[in-house]
Amino acid sequence: MRKTHTNADMSHENRLSYKISIFFKSLRDNGIFPTIRKMGQRLYYKIKGVDFSTQNIYDLTRKGEYKEHGTALVSTSIDFLSQLLDDLERAIEKPLNKGLFVDFGSGKGAAIIHAKKLGFKRAIGVEFAKELHESAQKNIKALGVDGVESIYEDATAYTLPKDTSLIYFFNPFDEVVMQKVFDNIMKQKDNFENDVYVIYGNASCTVWRDNIELLDKITYISGATAEFYKL
Numbered sequence: 001m002r003k004t005h006t007n008a009d010m011s012h013e014n015r016l017s018y019k020i021s022i023f024f025k026s027l028r029d030n031g032i033f034p035t036i037r038k039m040g041q042r043l044y045y046k047i048k049g050v051d052f053s054t055q056n057i058y059d060l061t062r063k064g065e066y067k068e069h070g071t072a073l074v075s076t077s078i079d080f081l082s083q084l085l086d087d088l089e090r091a092i093e094k095p096l097n098k099g100l101f102v103d104f105g106s107g108k109g110a111a112i113i114h115a116k117k118l119g120f121k122r123a124i125g126v127e128f129a130k131e132l133h134e135s136a137q138k139n140i141k142a143l144g145v146d147g148v149e150s151i152y153e154d155a156t157a158y159t160l161p162k163d164t165s166l167i168y169f170f171n172p173f174d175e176v177v178m179q180k181v182f183d184n185i186m187k188q189k190d191n192f193e194n195d196v197y198v199i200y201g202n203a204s205c206t207v208w209r210d211n212i213e214l215l216d217k218i219t220y221i222s223g224a225t226a227e228f229y230k231l
Contacts, residue, residue: 038077038079041077041078048142048143049138049142050139050142050143051108051135051138051139052075052108052110052139053108054073054074054075055073055131055132057073057129057132060129060130060131060132061129061130061131062128062129062130063128063129063130063152063153063154064128064154064155064156064157065154073107073108073129073132074107074170074171074202075107075108075110075111076110076111076114076170076201077110077114078114078117078118080220080222080224081111081114081115081118082114082118083220084199084201084226085118087216087218087226087228088166088197088199088215088228090216091215091216091228092197092215092230096165096166096197097165097194097195098118098119098120098121098165098166099120099121099122099163099164099165099193099194100120100121100122100123100124100161100163100164100165100166101115101116101120101122101123101124101165101166101168102123102124102125102126102160102161102164102166102167102168103115103123103124103125103126103168103169103170104126104155104158104167104168104169104172104173104181105126105127105128105155105169105170105172105173106125106126106127106132106136106150107125107127107129107132107135107136108132108135108136108139109125109135109136109137109139109140109148109150110139111123111125111168111170112124112125112136112140112148112149112150113139113140113143113145113148115148115166115168116145116146116147116148117145120147120165120166121147121163122147122148122149122163123147123148123149124148124149124150124151124161125148125149125150125151126151126153126155126158127150127151127152127153128152128153128154128155130152133150133151133152136150137150155172155173155177155181156177156180156181156184157184158184159184159188160185160188160191160192162191162192162193163192163193163194164192164196165194165195165196165197166196166197166198166199167185167196167197167198167199168198168199168201169198169199169200169201169203170201170202171201171202171203171204174204174205175204175205175206175207178205178207178208179205179207182207182208182211185231186211186231189231192231195230195231196230196231197228197229197230197231198212198227198228198229198230198231199226199227199228199229200226200227200228200229201224201225201226201227202224202225202226203225203227208227208229209227212229212230212231213229213230214227214228214229215228215229215230216228
């Protein structure tokens with residue numbers, strides 16, 4: 001039997017029953033107007049032909065030697081990313097330099113598209129699944145967003161550009177890969193032009209916490225968590 005990580009397959013989120021349950025949960029947690037606004041966003045994406053649906057990553061063409069170490073494909077909403085950025089700024093007690101946003105395990109490009117809309121000059125996604133990378137390219141094109149790029153690459157081999165200002169993870173892979181990505185990033189630390197911050201959502205390992213001072217950790221009403229770091 002093929003071994004998979006917990007929550008590696010989140011395709012149940014595409015079912016109508018799941019979407020209905022999320023609708024009522026949003027009504028309960030957020031109220032009617034935020035819920036209607038979210039529905040409007042999703043309708044807009046559907047009209048534009050944008051696909052942020054989840055898939056089982058083990059059905060996809062994956063790059064690199066760590067193919068079995070990926071976790072769930074979960075798209076970050078613009079509201080959640082905006083909240084994360086606000087909370088990071090509160091943690092560092094100053095405005096964030098919104099140069100380059102880099103998302104490791106970027107899936108279909110939701111976070112990088114949202115990051116550009118939230119004021120970053122550029123946004124890059126690093127994705128090891130070919131089909132997700134291709135979907136991200138289509139989504140970027142469909143929305144006509146400039147300065148956003150999806151790169152088909154093994155996260156452990158990626159060299160960050162010098163203008164990187166924020167690195168984003170939303171539980172994209174397990175501790176084996178995260179350790180190698182962490183080591184690779186730290187080797188590049190002296191090359192960055194500005195302060196670099198890290199947001200690690202739904203952390204599934206302690207690699208960052210064991211090596212870098214934790215600025216803050218927040219648990220949100222949805223149950224999602226986020227850890228904030230400075231390189």
